Amino acid sequence: MTTVTEARRRLGRIGVWLNNAITATAPADDQRRALVRIEQLGYGSAWTGESTGGRDIFAKLGVWLAATDRLVIGSGVANMWARPGITMAAGAATLAEAYPQRFVLGVGVGFPRQAESVGRSYGRPLARMREYLDEMDTRPEAALTPAASRAETPYPRVLAAVGPKMLALAGERADGAHPYAAPVATTARARAILGPGKLVIPEQLVIYDPDPAQAREQARAYRAQSLSALQVIGGAAGSPYGRNLIRLGYTEEQVSTVDDTVIDAIIAHGDESAIAERLHEHLSAGADHVLINPVAPDLPATVDILERLAPAVLDV
Incomplete structure (x- = not known):
C-alpha cells in the first residue's frame, strides 16, 4: 500500500484545523482534553499551524498524538523558517516512527515577516521551498549512524500551496498539497495540477450560526x-x-x-447544512480530506462547535 493510499484510508473525509493563535497559548491539559473529544466525535484528523518564535510544532503535535489513539495528526504547517531542513526531516521522522500512519507533515514557506524575525531573507518563495526540500532530503554523512540510517517509517509530506507553481512543486517533491484560506476553485485547480495520485487536503474556515x-x-x-x-x-x-x-x-x-x-x-458560514454543503463542494472538486477551521474564542468553544456540526458534516 502506498503512502498516499494509506493516508487516504486513515484520514477519512473530514478533519479539523485548530486555530494556531489558540493552540499556541492553550495549556497542554486543555489541548489533551480537546483532542480526545475530537477523536470521540469521529473526525479523522486534527491539524494546527506554526509561526516563528512560538511553541515548537513537533513538541505540540507529540502531545496530541500521545493523548489520542487513532486520530491522524498533521502540521498545517510546520514553518520552514523555524528550523533547518535537516531538523524538520528529523522531527517528522521521529513522530512517524513513534506513531506509524498517524502523522502527516505539512511544510510551508510562511510570510516575509516570519523570515525577517529569524534574520533571513524571504526572497523568492518557490525557490526557497525547493532549496529547503533539498536540505530536508539530503542526509549529511555525519548523520548516517547505525540508528539514523535504519529505514524510516514512511509518512506523507504535503506542501502549503495555492498557486499553480507551488502546486506543481508539491506534485514533484511531495505527496500532495494543503491549500489554506482558499475557495473551492483552488481545490479543483490543485486536483487538476496534481492528478489522481496525490493528496489534496484543503482547510475551510467556518463560522457557525443557524x-x-x-x-x-x-x-x-x-x-x-x-x-x-x-x-x-x-x-x-x-x-x-x-x-x-x-x-x-x-x-x-x-x-x-x-x-x-x-x-x-x-468562509463557510451559516447553519449545519450550509457548512456541510461547502465541504461537499470541496470533496466534489477533488479534495481527499477537508479540514474544518471553526472561528471561536478558545479551545473548548471550538470543540463545542465541532460537536454541534459533527452529525451533519461527518455524513458528507
Missing part, C-alpha cells in the same frame, strides 16, 4: 479583526492568498477590501 444573517455579520467582523490584520488574505501584492484570488478572477478591489464575495468564497 441564523444566516448573523453568520454573515460574524464573517464581516472576523474579516475586519483577523483576515486583513494577520495577512491571511491581505492586499493583492502582499499575500499569496490574495494573489490566488486574483488569478481566480476576483478584482484587486474585492481582494484588498475583502468584500462579501471574498468572504463567501473563503
